[in-house]
Amino acid sequence: MYRHYKISKIAALIGFSAALGGNISSALAQDANVPRTAFVHLFEWPWADIATECETVLGPKGYSAVQVSPPNLSIDGSAWWTRYQPVSYEISGRSGDRNAFINMVQRCKTSGVDIYVDAVINHMAAWNRDFPRVPYSSNDFNNCTTPINYQNRWQVQNCDLTGLNDLKTGSDYVRQKIADYLNDMTQIGVAGFRIDAAKHIPNEDIAAIKSKLTGSPYIFQEVIGAYGEPITPFEYTGNGDVTEFGYERAIGDKFQNGGINELKDLKTWPGMLPSDSAVVFVANHDDERHNEGATLTHLDVGDLYYIGNIFMLAYPYGYPKVMSGYYFGGNFDQGPPSSGANFGNACGFDGGDWVCEHRWRGIANMVSFRNHTANEFMLNNWWDDGYNQIAFGRGSSGFVVINRDDNKAINRSFQTGMPAGEYCDIINGNYDEATHTCSGPTISVNAEGMAYFTVNTVSASAIHIGAKIGGCSGSECNPDPNPITLEIASTAVCLSNDQSFTNPTVYFWGSQPSERVVNATWPGESMVKKGNYHCYDLGAEVDAINIIFNDNGVNQTEDLRMQGNHCYDNGTWKSLADCGFNVTISNPSLPVSDLAKVCYDNNQYFDSPTIYYWNVVTASGNSISDAIWPGVSLTQVGNQYCHEFSESIESINLIFSNNGSNQTSDLNATKQATCYQNNTWTALENCI
Ligand code: ARE
Ligand code: CA
DSSP states (O other), rough: OOOHHHHGGGGGTTTHHHHOTTTTTTTOOOOOOSSEEEEEEEOOOHHHHHHHIIIIIIIIHTOOOOEEEOOEEOOOOOGGGGGGGGEEEEEEEEEEEEHHHHHHHHHHHHHHHHHHHHHHHHBSSSSSSSTTTTBBOOOGGGOOOOOOOTOOHHHHHOOEEEOOOOBBBSHHHHHHHHOOOHHHHHTTTTOEEEEGGGGGOHHHHHHHHHTTTTTTTTEEEOOOTTTTHHHHHHHTTTEEEEEOOOHHHHHHHHHHOGGGGGGGGGGGGGOOGGGEEEESSSSSTTHHOOOOOEEEEEEETTTTHHHHHHHHHSSSSEEEEEEEOBTTTOOTOOOOOOSSSTTTTTBBGGGGOOGGGGGGGHHHHHHHHHHHTTTTOOOOOEOSSSSEEEEETTTSEEEEEEEOOOOOOOEEEOOOOOOOOOEEOTTTTTTTTTTEEEESOOOOTTTTTTEEEEOOOEEEEEEEGGGBBBBBGGGGGGGGOOOGSEEEETEEEEEEEGGGGEEEEEEEEEEEEETEEEEEEOOOOOOOOEEEEEEEEEEEEOEEEEEEEEEEEEEEEOOOESOOEEEEETTTTEOOOTTEEEOOSSSSOOOOOOSEEEEOOTTTSSSOOOOOOOOEEEOOOEEEEEOTTEEEEEETTTTTTEEEESSSSEEEEEEEEEBBBBBOEEEETTTTBBBEETTEOOGGGOOO
């Protein structure tokens, strides 16, 4: 839903070409009909510098937006982090004054680029609790100064974060002051907000602030998901997008330590946010300083960081943010260079102090790749060498080859899925949109979609439909939203249309575990058209099931057995993802197994959720003895807290409590409904 908003932003850009001033070569400009789907964090950049950058680089290269550093008044000091210590909501600070800020917002907008403000609203500066310029006084703050234990939900949200005065975001006065600040930004033309330290604000407080906002700004929340912590990123998706730190960690691990082939299914790894709720990044301003080693950053030797960014921009998951900072020579506190990259200083590749990752050719051009492939938000034609060499397609719109190997070049042909023609290798050359020519090497795709790539160690090649030599023509320029970008439940079974059935029908029987799915009656259930496939949702996860596809009782396939892979494509079983579907799993981390799991959403926010049970009736008749009060502690699984019994249960009496205090009333679960969510029992599969 949020992704949709960003893509529909194109409407707002009509007239963009006409609005291009004399200082931009329209040859470079991205077509106004192409969506903008990736943004950049210009960390600590001055407003005047950002305005110029929008006009000369970001607009033409197709960036959607810039995340800017907190614009409001903060404590004095040269360290970068002073800006995370607000003293007022007036716009004033190191990057410039209010007028310069307004000027930037307008000029960026004219260039097709939005501004997202980093909104520091969880706290004020670490000094006395008196901020007359808002005004806030001691009454407007929470009163917990003990260091935060991240295992304790209450402390995370109510205690001072490293000494920063924690605002009472539960109070209407505070919420209104924050909303007034954000509305002032919106009125200036700011299009979105990063909610800093969102984990430290209860999600309902953010919702309450959001309800006071004018317009419909884009919102993404900084919530660092961490194993074992009670507060999860999932809690915040109702308010807007959320940062997916699991993605940053995965990229850091696989690109640094090897095994990037394992990133193929990254978007479905347990615990990952749904794609349309996730903001993804290779590094952020905190981790490039403090998490070097685990995070891929510009400090990495060689081009790992470069190709990691190329992967991010090619891989169909989340809303990518390119980090763009400055060199700090090991001094983690060091503030920014005293002049901007366009005003006296320069980018690193020109000998300056700003890193300017967003201008690196392969990164800047991959933004265009992502934009031009947005209609086909899918992954196909995957290839890997089993370790550090990968290649994949984005429908018929783009293809990328990434070589992370230190010793071995790639020299081979790939099925690209793309229309025949000559394409600019946008990692190694620039495409000129006006003349449809390429400044570097080209790749030729033959009539069968095959193309030969030579890719050296730790480098990449990429081609896309928007960078075809001579220009693309007709529908190939704008392929229909690929059918296979359709969402599908992980419990569905799909059939390709090569059978030419008029009324595709699926007959099924003998599910394992038995009883998970009731046998169909011949000829079975009719299947619904999904792009090039027909699908039927079995409604439950099965380990295996027998299947016959038929034409409403007429032509039929032989007896098939579906086990693991759910898409019957041209005579072979493939995964739904390999058929290109965007697979939705209600909660990827809640595996359905024969073992009975009882789960609780902990909507009472217990610190130590515990289950006490008695009268357990098992399917086998074996007895399970009653728990001893207050029972056993629950284990966090995704958004739920669960207890797994050693065997299937039929029914059970239980009480959830906070390790003995604040207990629920006596509850009873049945085998059909073992998840207690929003105070009602539901099937485990329905729990989110
Ligand atoms: C500075 C000094 C401190 C001093 C404090 C008050 O460095 O020594 O105590 O001022 O005087 C940034 C800097 C901080 C800086 C702060 C204010 O990083 O060093 O403190 O500005 O000037 C947690 C939060 C997460 C937060 C990270 C850094 O959950 O929200 O810590 N990230 C954002 C920004 C930061 C910013 C702030 C919040 C504050 O991105 O740049 O701080 O506005 C586990 C947990 C995480 C936790 C992480 C680190 O992984 O799961 O939740 O992140 O540990 O503690
Ligand atoms: Ca708080």
